[in-house]
Amino acid sequence: MKRFIKGFSSFLNTRLGFVILAVVLYTIKTIYAYTTKFNLGVKGSLQTFLMVINPIPVMLLLFGIALYMKGRKSYIFLLIIDFLDSVWLFSNILYYREFSDFLTMILIKGSGAVSNNLGKSIAGIVKPTDFLVFLDVLILILLLAFHVIKMDVKRLKWRIPILVSCLAALLFGANLTLAESDRSGLLTRTFDNNYIVKYLGLNAFNVYDIVKTTKTNAVKAQSKSSDLDSIEKYMKDNYAQPNPEYTGVAKGKNIFVIHLESFQQYLIDYKWDGQEVTPNLNKIYHEDNTLSFDNFFNQVGQGKTADAELMLENSLFGLPEGAAMVTDGTSNTFQAAPAILDQHGYTTASFHGDVPSFWNRDNTYKSWGYDYFFSSNFYKEKKDYNVGYGMKDKIFLRDSAQYIQQLPQPFYAKLITVTNHYPYMLDKKNQSITKTDTGDSTVDGYVQTAKYLDEAIGEFMDWLKATGLDKTSMVVFYGDHYGISDNHKKAMSKITGIKNFDEFDNAQYQRVPFMMHMDGLKGGVNHTYGGEIDVLPTLLKMVGVNDSNMIQFGSDLLSKDHSQVVAFRNGDFVSPKVTKVGSNYYNTKNGKIDKKISAQAKSKLSNKVTTELSLSDRVINGDLLRFYHPEGFTKVNRKDYNYKKSVTLDALKKARTKNGTSILAQNDNKSLLDLYQTDAPELK
Template sequence: MKQIGHKIQSGLSTRWGFFLLAIALFWLKTIYAYQTKFSLGVKGGMQAFLMTINPIPTTLLLFGIALFMNGRKSYITLLIIDLITSTWLFANILYYREFSDFLTFNLMKGSGAVSNNLGKSIAGIIEYSDFLVFADVLILIILLATKLIRIDYRIFMKRNAFAITGLSVVLFGANLGIAEADRSGLLTRTFDNNYIVKYLGMNAYTVYDGVKTTKNNAIKANADSSSMSSVLKYMKANRVAPNVEYSGVAKGKNVFVIHLESFQQFLIDYKWDGQEVTPNINKLYHNQNTLSFDNFFNQVGQGKTADAELMLENSLFGLPEGAAMVTQGTTNTFQAAPSILNQHGYTTASFHGDVPSFWNRDNTYKSWGYNYFFSSQYFKEGKGYNVGYGLKDKIFMQDSAQYIEQLPQPFYAKLITVTNHYPYLLDKQNQSIAKTDTGDDTVDGYVQTAKYLDQALGEFLIWLQKTGLDKNSMLVLYGDHYGISGNHKKAVAKLLNRDKFTDFDNAQFQKVPFMVHMPGLKGGVNHTYGGEIDVLPTLLNLLGVKNEDTIQFGSDLLAPNRNQTVAFRNGDFVTPEYTKVGSTYYDTTNGKILTHLTDVQKKQLAAIGKHVTEELSLSDKVITGDLLRFYTPKGFERTDKTMISYKVKDAKQKLKDSPNKTSLIQKNNGKSTMDLYETDAPELK
């Protein structure tokens, strides 16, 4: 036995031995990560086989770089490469746990715009087992440090190093060929990064994303006016006439858009600990003067909140990777809701209790035409005022009121709440409901922050009533994206009192609230299928704004005979009849998998899939090519960003000097209404 151990030790003390050991350890930990840290959706023997072998080619290629060196330098180089690739894997594990996707270059490029306040989120995401991805590096270092493996100083033949490089290329080519045979158009048609990783591996995905990022940057440089032809053709074929009955019913009204952070539809009427979690939102949802939608889906990608804002105010989809607000928000031409409404006599303002650079809002909002952006610079500071991503909602909404009362009417005001944001932290003095008991820390605090958000909204609504603003305003509420990801299936099943939580259930779990409330509005719960891409055309019709030649990929949610296909960013979709998750199709009415498709069903699904692919691709084309610079709707005037300033001093002076004497405070003979605003926020007492 001792002799066998000596032979193994001697073998590992050669360059070949150490190299093969490093490859084996890296392969093992990668497979471990694939199977325990990601949900790649592996189905069938072929996909399982490819997932098992795909780390080998790229690991051979990368680790093989060390074979071109000799002595100690070779070992150090291999360890550095191992550490770098392990760190990249570790970062993706953390990102995937919360966002169900992989890191991209565009996302990292914009990380400076979203990096603040991430410390608590990251701390809440990390699990001890995540650090096992560094185990191979540690093992190799220990073996070398204790001299259980000795450095081989002999010259390693360059032809052998080149042979390893050649072998890695051949193996990758074989991997790619088999993958393409199993999934045609893998690198050209996919909208889901999971497919790239499970077929080709993490390192290959990184290269793929880098190439695609470079290619997309070149698209903008090469785009010209002729690039719009396919987009205009699509618009002509798919534009839907709005609902005439509702056209202009809110003409001239103020518009409040309340962004309900991470708020999902299941919270409507949800009870816990013997009480309604969101009584104020529930009451509004069921009000006879509220148009509520119970099949309204978030359609965000990696940009999460940024994607929701982009869709809501531009009717353009977020990008497959990164956030368009960060990568294109500063330089692109947009025809957004604020710009459109500015030209119809509206004052436009966005309110957010965090730093102005978050998601590059300070630059993007100028491109969208916002007259004002009230960020954290405008709000008071104090001990305990902030949580996670900005001011607590009660403090934020009260502070926002002092600027709302100064806005010339009619105005379009968007208020972005943040307290109901992962990791759902709330100090004890603000908790008014017990945590749920799923045992999942990510899930259990969700009802506490959701209830706090609801209470903050309730206080704001009372102020609107006291000031009379409610009588001349249209209130729009929407959830921006999911609060609980599909990676918490057991906890969600318990939360919803179900035996299990399937992929189909998760697709339906992407529903978020969308409701429009206004005195005298003919309301009710509408069952049409739609999503965030449809908000802008819906609101413009209600406001009586003509919308016949704009570039918008959504349609009026109230329009008769509208296409009810809801496209998700990864190419999946939901319709009243069918739901697609990955390569699996379900009957939307009962959640059953469609295993034996009829010819009619195959034809229908192919048509829906083609439509989804086309609208996502064309929307991407508009953004990445900055195509709106080549097209201007009739009567639309481009925003002059040089005339917009979000500096506190400039904005306050502009409000004071406004020639339009229609603000709430001016109509109240110059007297503030802030004494009417009541909040029980303990921090303010």
């Protein structure tokens, strides 16, 4: 034992030993920060293992630079690096405590969010335990100061620092490979900064952020106002004149946008085990005062939900890679539904029962002009309240009612449900229908979570009726993206009864619901082909907002001028007559390859789709809307918005005046929550 202690002590007195000790101490303090200061959502043994090892590769590389130096310089360099990195970790802890997200180059350089929000209240944010992240630096300094460890000033052979650098690179490669195996597309399809930190570490996230920001800024720096010329011409040439029968029919009404997570159109009227899977949505779909679309398609790419939100509220397509809400949501200029409606007298709010940083919503919503963002910070947290990607829908919608009743009217409120999300798991006490029997574990649970979502919608609609909001509101339902991917063709063949479920069928099953429900609305099932890109211009016309001078790549679904060519993000498309999948052109009616379609017709249709996609990409990648100033629209100032809970609650309290327009104020500030009836077992 004495020999071991002596040998270990001798090793620590070498420069390599000191570097290894510094890496170990840094790793321990980082794990402490990960587990006590951040909410990374680590689940399972693999994610835990990756969280433990991910600080090692980068710090071994950085501290290993000291090995290339001579004498005392190497020790001083290592301590400086360790201290600076500790300062960065400390800053992220403070920022995360306020905003549930990590610092980025855009936030520091552009938005001023750090200085504006943290600087004013830093004394109230800091906790004594935060300073423990400097403990490893202090320990190393004391070990050297009291000569417990002596400085090794001998020159090292070059092979040692080179081997250390190579080892760091290999470890990072292994870390990334394991991370990708658990979360494919981790760096290309980024939807939450927490994921990168959880899998690769805070320092790796910083490098990723710098690279991403540099690339994005390079493109934006080269952009100029004249880049809009061809886009403005395209808008003018393809503008769809409004349908006078529906223009302004929802003017002054509250607007609810209900996000039906992963909900495909085929679930409407679908029965399993002798039951309707979605009886409440079926009823709404067929009501006389509901405008329903049975040829409405999701058009998402890698960003999935984020792409759907982007299209829905901006009429811009998602990007070919990644999610624009993440890559550009913080820095770009937008002319989104919340800002447009806010400038026409609406209060705007989004509700989501997960962390605010998911899909970068906490930053993107400021760029879009949302007055309020109610994230998981605003809801009661209990273990059995959550499943998968956030709060269970029944609890989420019920708890959202307490804030809805406080919103000044008219309002635009988007509620994002999440229970019907892959992998479609639900605890037994909430299951009210049996699984399907395809033998595919992913597909078979889909009806159970869909049924649960439908029950939650039924409860919410009953509350609207009980409060009278059903008479003063238009409720919009939309499915954000497919629920069952094309990797489950065999199971889908059993579900649908289509014998050989192929790529054409998969394209047709990209249909998702789109319904607009309002008292007195002339409804019916509309067979027009359209997609998520068309929602914003359709809603604005119904509210009576003139959008003829806006940059929107969709068009009013109710207009006779509406184009029925629905573009998919990969360049494929579907239309009433022709569907393109890959290099094949199908007859949409019979599903067979169309050999009669001319090369000219193919080219015309494909060119329309690629033109729309490329022009939309140009708007986002170049941040071109910063150069565009449509009459009647005021550019959003992100600094005007703060989603901190205390600030939000204070603003809602101020709105509860004697002459307030919220339903709470109109009810003498007596809560209407007792009218909300739910059978959620967790609330009993």
